[in-house]
């Protein structure tokens with residue numbers, strides 16, 4: 001079998017690897033589709049993602065669907081041939097945060113395809129991999145493996161919306177119109193937002209956001225004046241840009257909520273806190289997701305949320321480098337996936 005490994009900055013190799021076999025309670029999965037995420041791009045183009053640095057070859061990939069190839073003893077949740085969404089979150093289930101229902105804050109978290117721990121926790125950009133059955137969510141119906149691989153990013157959008165609080169009747173701003181921005185649009189509409197506005201620095205992503213339900217779009221430069229006017233109840237910063245965070249703080253109404261979803265560059269930021277004080281803002285973080293992954297799988301499998309417009313292209317695993325380059329070009333693509341032939 002083949003596995004895609006990032007050895008260091010801009011050194012990604014698709015190499016032969018040993019096919020693993022499932023132990024008791026484990027499942028052997030064949031990759032269906034794996035979405036390339038912003039964090040995967042950071043690992044490839046910079047050799048790091050925020051404070052997580054690649055220190056040994058890392059198999060990226062945490063947004064994946066798969067087909068069950070074999071099951072170990074005692075597995076009851078899935079059977080051979082099942083189409084599954086794979087949860088990349090291995091929370092311990094025992095710490096105070098897990099027990100409190102916030103597994104994304106787990107102190108013993110092992111998140112797939114991440115260099116946050118050493119040795120790194122290897123991800124899913126490989127032909128075959130083994131998961132605990134708890135990580136596998138089988139679905140029926142005609143939802144494609146490509147759509148199912150959106151469970152993770154959709155869960156991020158659902159969780160961001162949950163962190164922002166009640167949306168019925170509210171006006172919201174989402175800064176960033178990539179995959180996470182667009183799924184946050186979908187999540188905000190599900191939650192009852194009255195008006196969803198999206199900003200970005202590029203025109204193509206803004207068009208994309210409109211296609212998936214944004215009521216209005218603002219160009220970060222051309223509409224800078226509108227972005228400086230306090231007019232939104234809740235703002236979500238998903239682009240990972242400090243300029244966008246400043247827009248979120250400026251454009252939110254007094255007493256409003258600002259949710260930070262994106263990862264900003266790993267450096268100290270000059271930040272004027274007085275606006276948070278004087279406007280009585282709530283500045284909240286949204287990190288990954290908890291139960292929202294289960295919800296995302298359900299919304300996708302019934303197409304209550306239809307992510308098909310977000311899928312820009314699929315590449316065979318062997319062409320991972322070309323896929324990463326395509327995924328980084330936001331003037332042309334939203335979500336690019338790797339697939340197994």
Ligand SMILES: [Zn+2]
Nearest residue numbers: 037038039063
């Ligand atoms: Zn991701």
Ligand SMILES: [Zn+2]
Nearest residue numbers: 092095098106
């Ligand atoms: Zn835990």
